[in-house]
Amino acid sequence: MMIxxxxxxxxxxxxxxxxxxLLYVLRNDLGLLGARFGCGLGLCGACFVHVDGHPVPSCDTPIWSIEGRAVTTVEGLTxxxxxxxxxxxxxxxxxxxxTGIVMTAAALLAREPHxxxxxxxxxxxxxxCRCGAQQRMVRAVVKAGEGDD
Structure with a gap:
């Protein structure tokens, strides 16, 4: 099927x-490697991209559902x-x-700047985040929101 x-x-x-x-198409067909395969169930967040401005797990989003829509990956966000x-x-x-956290945080800041x-x-x-950096990530996103003043 052509999408x-x-x-x-x-x-x-x-x-x-x-x-x-969608994740397979992004990585394997389009060469966009920012979204990563983690759990394959849409639960871990490593594969998040924006679809029409909303963060979604690309590992469990079928490509048919993307027809005519706008996808933004971390490569397009920078x-x-x-x-x-x-x-x-x-x-x-x-x-x-x-990269998944960046995508979710960017969507949050777009709808709630501070x-x-x-x-x-x-x-x-x-x-x-298996490294345990969640608190630093929260601080970073709050800081990013403060930078718009």
Whole structure:
């Protein structure tokens, strides 16, 4: 099946089985490696991308559901204030989860420019960071929101 959609502002057409996960198309067909395979169930957050501005797990989003929609990956988001804030707070240790966290944090800041720490923690709740850097990540996202003043 031919699927047409926009990726990082560019029109793309891919041929894929309609049930192929968006993550596989992004990584294997389009060479966009920022979203990572973690659990394959949409639970860990490593694969999050934006679909029409909303963070979604790309590992369990079938490509058929993306027809005609806009997908943004971390490659299309850069540069973003949350990325610099994560660096400043030394919040990215191994980095495996970070791209998904960046995508969710960017969506949060788009709808709530100055979030509180509890709001950030709630937004990032679906993301699993095995390094234990969650508190630094929350601080970084709050800091990114403060930088718009």
């Amino acid at each position: 047409e959609f926009r990726v990082n502002g560019e029109s793309r057409t891919v041929e894929a089985d309609p049930d192929t996960p 540069p973003h204030p949350v990325q610099q804030a994560l660096l400043d707070e030394q919040a990215a240790q191994c980095g495996y989860c970070v 979030p509180t720490a509890p709001a950030v923690a709630a937004a990032l709740d679906r993301h699993l």
